[in-house]
Amino acid sequence: GAVVSQHPSWVICKSGTSVKIECRSLDFQATTMFWYRQFPKQSLMLMATSNEGSKATYEQGVEKDKFLINHASLTLSTLTVTSAHPEDSSFYICSARVGGFGSFTDTQYFGPGTRLTVL
Amino acid sequence: GNSVTQMEGPVTLSEEAFLTINCTYTATGYPSLFWYVQYPGEGLQLLLKATKADDKGSNKGFEATYRKETTSFHLEKGSVQVSDSAVYFCALSMEYGNKLVFGAGTILRVKS
Numbered sequence: 001g002a003v004v005s006q007h008p009s010w011v012i013c014k015s016g017t018s019v020k021i022e023c024r025s026l027d028f029q030a031t032t033m034f035w036y037r038q039f040p041k042q043s044l045m046l047m048a049t050s051n052e053g054s055k056a057t058y059e060q061g062v063e064k065d066k067f068l069i070n071h072a073s074l075t076l077s078t079l080t081v082t083s084a085h086p087e088d089s090s091f092y093i094c095s096a097r098v099g100g101f102g103s104f105t106d107t108q109y110f111g112p113g114t115r116l117t118v119l
Numbered sequence: 120g121n122s123v124t125q126m127e128g129p130v131t132l133s134e135e136a137f138l139t140i141n142c143t144y145t146a147t148g149y150p151s152l153f154w155y156v157q158y159p160g161e162g163l164q165l166l167l168k169a170t171k172a173d174d175k176g177s178n179k180g181f182e183a184t185y186r187k188e189t190t191s192f193h194l195e196k197g198s199v200q201v202s203d204s205a206v207y208f209c210a211l212s213m214e215y216g217n218k219l220v221f222g223a224g225t226i227l228r229v230k231s
Contacts, residue, residue, distance in 0.1 A: 004162060032217075043123075043208070043221040044163075093162070097217070108219060110155075110163035 002028050004096050006111035013084055014119055020080045021114045023094030029074035030096035034108065035067075038091040050077045084118040091115050121146045125209050125222035132199055132229050140194040140225050142183075142209035150211035152176075152185055152192040153219070157206045166194075166207070199229045 003026040013019050023033055031052050036044040048058045048069050056069035066088075068080040077096075081088055095108040126141040144150065151170045155163040167176030172187035181196045192209060209222040 006162075034219075041223070043223045044219075046218060046220075049218070095163075095219075106217075107165055109165075112160065112162040 002096070002098055002107075002109040004094065004109050004111040006092075006094055006114050008114060009112065010115040010117075012117045012119065015085050016083055018080055018082045019084055019116060020078055021092055021094075021116070023077045023079070023096070023111050025075045025096040025098075025109070028096070028098050030098055031074060032097040033071060033077040034095045034097070035069060035077075035079050036093045036095070038093060038113070044093060047079075081116065084116070086118045089116055089118045121150065121211060121213060121220050123209050123211055123220055123222035125207075125225050127223075127225070129226035129228055132227070134201055134229055134231050135198045136229075138194070138196040138199045138203075138227070140207055140209075140227070142192045142194065142222060144190050144192065144209075144211050146190075146211055146213065148213060149187070150213050152183070153210040153212070154181070154183055154192070154194050155208040155210060155221075157208065157224075159205070163208065199227070201229045201231050203227060204229045 005024045007022045033050045035047045038044045047062045048056045050056045050069045050071040052071045058064045071077040091113050093113040095110045122145045124143050153168045154166040156166045157163045167178040169176040169185040175184045183192050183194045206224045208224045210219045212219050
């Protein structure tokens with residue numbers, strides 16, 4: 001099956017620093033990847049849609065200058081949390097879209113997530 | 120806006136018990152509906168899906184039927200196993216494969 005990896009799986013950083021999280025589709029190409037954020041005991045909230053070779057589309061309320069997304073290739077998207085603060089501490093999950101768009105095979109495959117803790 | 124409501128957990132069952140996890144949705148239009156499962160330490164995996172009213176999705180002994188009249192997509196399994204212990208997420212999408220809206224997730228714990 002389609003495998004999506006994330007790196008790192010967890011990271012601790014100091015307030016004010018920037019952190020980059022990688023999302024890779026290991027055995028398929030994904031023109032579209034998604035970034036989600038999950039708070040403890042809460043649902044996944046879509047942050048942005050990342051399309052290869054173009055600017056990401058951010059959901060309402062998500063600061064695009066704080067959460068920089070780069071989808072440089074068909075197998076890699078990165079999320080950079082800039083000037084991180086404790087309130088940015090969360091579980092960040094990516095997914096990659098594969099299959100014929102709009103068809104029954106159109107599916108998102110999820111990475112295992114990255115736990116970010118900002119001190 | 121579009122939203123998904125799941126029953127709160129955790130749900131604790133004994134092995135071979137019957138499982139129901141309720142899921143209802145609110146959507147403008149006719150969404151596609153999904154159940155995802157997240158095992159400890161792993162990413163979300165698609166468990167089953169349904170794209171139109173009265174469709175039944177099934178996989179690994181789990182079933183869910185798309186009920187438009189009650190806007191529901193309840194997950195059921197006749198006999199759970201310890202290995203089914205995980206977090207289950209109900210989700211919808213107005214554009215197939217795109218922009219998933221998730222419920223809060225329900226933790227299932229199965230005891231031997």
